[in-house]
Amino acid sequence: MRDLGAGFGYLLKGQRWVARHGKQYEFGLLPGLITLVLYAAALVALAVWGEAFVTWATPFADDWSSPWPKLFRGFLTAVLFALALLLSVLTFTAVTLLIGQPFYENLSEKVDRDVSPDGTAPESGLPLWRELWLSGRDSLRVVVRAAVWGVLLFALGFIPVVGQTVVPVIGVVVTGFFLTEELTAVALQRRGVELPDRLALLRARKTLVWGFGTPLAAAFLVPFVAVFLMPGAVAGATLMARELMGEETQEEQAAETTPDGETVSR
Numbered sequence: 001m002r003d004l005g006a007g008f009g010y011l012l013k014g015q016r017w018v019a020r021h022g023k024q025y026e027f028g029l030l031p032g033l034i035t036l037v038l039y040a041a042a043l044v045a046l047a048v049w050g051e052a053f054v055t056w057a058t059p060f061a062d063d064w065s066s067p068w069p070k071l072f073r074g075f076l077t078a079v080l081f082a083l084a085l086l087l088s089v090l091t092f093t094a095v096t097l098l099i100g101q102p103f104y105e106n107l108s109e110k111v112d113r114d115v116s117p118d119g120t121a122p123e124s125g126l127p128l129w130r131e132l133w134l135s136g137r138d139s140l141r142v143v144v145r146a147a148v149w150g151v152l153l154f155a156l157g158f159i160p161v162v163g164q165t166v167v168p169v170i171g172v173v174v175t176g177f178f179l180t181e182e183l184t185a186v187a188l189q190r191r192g193v194e195l196p197d198r199l200a201l202l203r204a205r206k207t208l209v210w211g212f213g214t215p216l217a218a219a220f221l222v223p224f225v226a227v228f229l230m231p232g233a234v235a236g237a238t239l240m241a242r243e244l245m246g247e248e249t250q251e252e253q254a255a256e257t258t259p260d261g262e263t264v265s266r
Helices: 001-018 024-056 059-062 068-099 100-114 128-156 161-188 194-206 204-219 225-246 249-253
Strands: none
Touching: 001 024, 001 068, 001 100, 001 225, 024 059, 024 068, 024 194, 024 204, 024 225, 059 068, 068 100, 068 128, 068 161, 068 204, 068 225, 100 161, 100 225, 128 161, 128 194, 128 225, 161 204, 204 225
């Protein structure tokens, strides 16, 4: 339970950090706004032409007696739009981080320098194009995993009672895990931690991940909230990445120092 509270604490610390650094917050809003516009345009297009697409994809229903073709296609259109909304939530962070890689990389580095005892931040040493390639490749792999979970949970949602109670909760928890993976990747990639090792780190501290990612995933379900929480989420994930890697902060180092200046070992 301690890790659960610690994870939520990192989420709050990240939001407080960007609140104290207004320019970094404003800078970090841009990728989320760009992604929001793109997703909104895609969903509007689906709402306008979704029914026509379903009609085109189901020619076998043309010969059915009325009103079954309309009811069947209406149901499929609703399912298609609901699935698109679910995938939007699951993939929003990955796409935003991909678009905003330079923005969030800069923000994450500043968080590291601000809290590091020696005022430095780890650097990957890779050119920007290489970092973008690695980020895009890993994001695609995570999105595929998230999409598989999304389709599975969507199908389970049709189970009476369980589908309307237990499955949504599991969905938020699963989404929270993938959100945390994507957000911590910004800091961990700079430290040279590959995707399999990142997943191993997170799975070893599941309650810490759930404490951070689950409330964030729930908040992301509210329209537009994701855009405004993303900069703080990146900052909080950077702080959490430091704990996962066993790196101290100024605050932790000060807490371990006695009044006479001696360091207390853990």
